[in-house]
Amino acid sequence: MEYSKFLKTWISDVSPYIPGKMSENFIKLASNENDYGPSKKVINAIKDKSGEVFRYPYKDESVKEKISKYCNSSTGKNLIGKENIILGNGSDELIELLIKTFRSPYIGFYPSFVEYKRVAKIFNEIYYEIPLNDYFCLDCGKFINNKKFEKAKVVFLCSPNNPTGGIIERKDIEKILNFDKIVVVDEAYYEFSNLTCVDLIDNYENLIVLRTMAKAFGIAGLRMGYGIANKEIIKFLHNVKPPFNVNYLAQEAALASLDDNDFMKQNVEKIIKGREILSKILSKKFKIFNSLTNFIFVDVSPYTAKEFFEALYKKKIIVRPFGKLDGFKGEYVRVTVGTEDENKILIEVIENTF
Ligand SMILES: Cc1ncc(COP(=O)(O)O)c(C=O)c1O
Structure with a gap:
């Protein structure tokens, strides 16, 4: 069907939002989620109230x-x-x-x-x-x-x-x-x-x-x-x-x-600690940018972002490759800080791969 006569003229130029890749049984560090998950109170509330969703x-x-x-x-x-x-x-x-x-x-x-x-x-x-x-x-x-x-x-x-x-x-x-x-x-x-x-x-x-x-x-x-x-x-x-x-x-x-809120604050503290440890490890090999978030932005050159992503993907870890950015020199990847256990695995892979 020829849709163009119905479409708003600019819509075909809009890029869809591409979420971080997700594969079952991988460590996913691509979307700045909080892998410690929600409070037990949240899980119980959802269970208790699920019958009321009518x-x-x-x-x-x-x-x-x-x-x-x-x-x-x-x-x-x-x-x-x-x-x-x-x-x-x-x-x-x-x-x-x-x-x-x-x-x-x-x-x-x-x-x-x-x-x-x-x-x-x-x-x-x-x-x-x-x-x-x-x-x-x-x-x-x-x-x-x-x-x-x-x-x-x-x-x-x-x-x-x-x-x-x-x-x-x-x-x-x-x-x-x-x-x-x-x-x-x-x-x-x-x-x-x-x-x-x-x-x-x-x-x-x-x-x-x-x-x-x-x-x-x-x-x-x-x-x-x-x-x-x-x-x-x-x-x-x-x-x-x-x-x-x-x-x-x-x-x-x-x-x-x-x-x-105490549960949230404890997790935030753990993530900040993880961020500092990960930053130290990453900065030994790559240029990183100071972060006050739950992720770290890394210039992985001389590797390309794609190479970095694929090397981790082979080890069942997913990060977010940005690649080149207009007007900037590097090859950029964003790595979400995971749980303590996830970070340990990530660190081991990074130390053995790059
Ligand atoms: C800066 C910023 N604003 C907004 C959002 C969207 O948040 P939400 O999941 O609440 O839509 C994100 C999610 O990654 C974000 O990084």
Whole structure:
């Protein structure tokens, strides 16, 4: 069939999102998941509530209440209420809601999380990318002096940044917030950095913080993300939010997860320890970039990313090959930090292979 007369003209140029490869019985370190898994409280809640899934989900308000307490506990201030929060089917969905809600042009840096640009493309909107420096850090002066920045209405700042692992300095985030633009700070990896700008919500009506329960809380498969912002912004986002976007069991899992923050914190500590050990080993052989996340970005040259990936794949370990990046010299691979046992196996393979 000739579809072109039906298709929106730009859709054939959109690239689908390619998830990290998954093979049964492999160690998968390709998608920045948390291999320690969810709290037992989550598993029990899902089991207990599975018979109730004939109902539409209705616990948004309770989830928002608990999230607001969680956010306030991280800042030590009582700034965030339910009305400052929106729930998403993963923070991926919130990125889509933002692009549905706010006008383009959008701007972010490169490399960064691919969904900002991809979703903009789906809606045929303009997304500008400004390269990070050679060490994958943001030169804020250059960023804000770029002509494209002047035109942009929404700025996407991923901090810590996926795939590079580094952060944007708080003073730079504040500099950007002082422009007349909507500023989205994606804190998907917040718990691994312990750095947040949620406390700035009170000072900046143009700030939106995105978070996810996919990483530190270990419930990626349930799709649970949230946005925090001024209540006016949250209202606009609710205008476009699909009904029942967060499913019944994801709501129960979020509630149970947030009742077991100690479990999450213990796992985050283990992952940070693992990250430091892995970083040391990798840095003996390759150039690595300082990470405040649950992954490490590595320049594996003189090997190609494909060679590195395939060598590990043969040993039943899956990492995420990025290959070359426009404007940068290396061959890049992103390695998620696994459990202590997984990391041991990875280290042994790396030491014996490269
Ligand atoms: C920076 C960043 N933002 C958002 C997401 C999406 O998170 P979620 O699984 O909640 O959709 C990811 C997932 O990898 C991410 O790295």
